[in-house]
Amino acid sequence: MSEENTKQKTAVVTGAGRGIGKAIAEALARDGMQVYCVSKSESSCGSAAQSICESGGNAHSLPVDVSSGEQIRTACEKLLTENECIDVLVNNAGITHDNLLFRMEEDDWNNVLNTNLSSCFHWIKSLGRPMTRKRWGRIVNVSSVVGISGNAGQANYSAAKAGMIGLTKSLAREFAARSVTVNAVAPGFIETDMTSGLDERVKEVALSQIPLKRFGQVEDIAEMTSFLCSEKASYVTGQVFTVDGGMVM
Ligand code: NAP
Numbered sequence: 001m002s003e004e005n006t007k008q009k010t011a012v013v014t015g016a017g018r019g020i021g022k023a024i025a026e027a028l029a030r031d032g033m034q035v036y037c038v039s040k041s042e043s044s045c046g047s048a049a050q051s052i053c054e055s056g057g058n059a060h061s062l063p064v065d066v067s068s069g070e071q072i073r074t075a076c077e078k079l080l081t082e083n084e085c086i087d088v089l090v091n092n093a094g095i096t097h098d099n100l101l102f103r104m105e106e107d108d109w110n111n112v113l114n115t116n117l118s119s120c121f122h123w124i125k126s127l128g129r130p131m132t133r134k135r136w137g138r139i140v141n142v143s144s145v146v147g148i149s150g151n152a153g154q155a156n157y158s159a160a161k162a163g164m165i166g167l168t169k170s171l172a173r174e175f176a177a178r179s180v181t182v183n184a185v186a187p188g189f190i191e192t193d194m195t196s197g198l199d200e201r202v203k204e205v206a207l208s209q210i211p212l213k214r215f216g217q218v219e220d221i222a223e224m225t226s227f228l229c230s231e232k233a234s235y236v237t238g239q240v241f242t243v244d245g246g247m248v249m
Contacts (some may be wrong), residue, residue, distance in 0.1 A: 007125045009033045010056075010083050012127065012230065014066055015093030015118065017044025017191030020142065023218035024090055025049075028058030033088065036079065039132050040093075066093045066119035067111060082243045085130040088229045091120040091164070092142040096194065098153045109156045116160035120167055130177065137180035138229040141168050142221070143240065144187045161186075165240055172238030173246040181237035188244025190216040212245035217235035 010027045015021035029035045029052045032063075037052070037059055039045035039102030045061040052059035064075045078213060079086055092244050094116045095110035120141055131137030144223050146154055147161025165184050172182040189206045195215075207215065227233055 010036070010064075010085070011086040011088035012036045012037040012038060012079065012086050012123070013090040013092060014064075015046050015142075017041060017184075020187065020190060020218045020221045021090070021092040021192060022048045023222035024058070024092060024142075024225045025059065026052060027123065027219075027222040028088065028090075028229060029055075029059055030073045030225055031230065033229075034058040034060075036060050036062045036086075038064050038075070038093065039064070040065050062150050066123075067114040069118065069122045070123040071118065073126055076123070077156060079127070080130060085134050086127045087131065087134075087136060088138045088140075089123055089131075090140045090225060091123055091126050093119060093143065094144075094160075094194075095209065096157050097190065098157065100153055101155050104156060104166065112156040113160050113163075116157065116182060117167070118162040119188075120164060124167075124171060128171070128180065131180045132175055132178040134180045137175070137178075138233070139168075139171070139175075139180065139182040140225050140228050141182070141184045141226075143168075143184045143186045144184070144241055145244050148186060148242070149241070149248050168240065176237055179234070181228070181233065183233075183236060183238070184240045185221060185224050185228070186240050186242045186244070186248075187221050188216055188242065188247040190218060190221060211247040211249050214245060216243060 013025040016025040037045040037048045042063040047062040049059040142166040142176035144156045144161040168184040
């Protein structure tokens with residue numbers, strides 16, 4: 001095994017304070033990586049990093065509002081001062097501001113696009129170059145099945161998630177020669193804070209469209225992401241993996 005394969009990897013996971021991102025950070029820490037947990041609130045990423053450390057992992061908290069390119073650039077300068085390179089980047093932070101298009105405010109459009117999509121551009125632009133120089137890297141963008149299928153009432157969110165897929169495929173081509181892989185995971189309906197507030201009727205309709213007849217758990221997404229970030233996935237790039245109980249085929 002080469003020296004690069006045995007060295008401890010460093011990962012940045014955005015939206016790691018809760019839900020899917022927290023489960024991904026825990027999985028990567030279990031895989032032996034040093035993990036930076038990013039979230040908007042200091043207490044959220046702080047408690048996620050603390051619980052990883054208490055379980056024997058190596059984690060740090062990094063509060064960043066990912067809707068701000070400036071905050072991301074400042075965070076990346078700090079990361080690249082403390083580390084020669086970030087090996088693994090998981091762009092998971094995301095929000096919804098749902099409404100039918102004619103009722104959607106411009107702010108709802110801009111906030112969702114900035115937080116879900118433009119954030120990926122800023123993180124990858126800052127952290128991608130050292131990865132390509134080092135000729136090893138893993139980037140996973142957490143999109144959504146609605147980025148593939150669309151969804152009434154989610155034009156902003158679906159556009160952002162579809163944009164993440166285009167970004168993933170383009171950068172997979174740009175970075176492939178440097179052994180940096182770029183993939184997307186598209187979760188279906190996963191039980192987190194994001195979905196807990198949905199109307200019971202909406203949940204019933206969603207469940208009726210899932211062949212496996214259950215909602216997904218955060219671990220379902222974390223397992224797929226862990227694989228894509230591993231050495232085992234070195235021949236996989238530019239792909240979108242739906243983890244949705246068969247909802248979108
Ligand atoms: P969640 O429970 O609402 O957690 C979202 C995380 O993102 C939180 O840690 C939050 O930080 C962070 N975040 C939000 N805005 C941020 C900002 N401006 N700056 C930094 N961090 C920010 O969401 P989730 O359900 O785990 O979803 C995670 C990802 O999966 C999202 O991209 C979502 O679109 C995608 N997804 C989810 C589902 C689902 O069914 N749950 C389905 C498809 C795709 P704080 O903790 O500080 O608030």
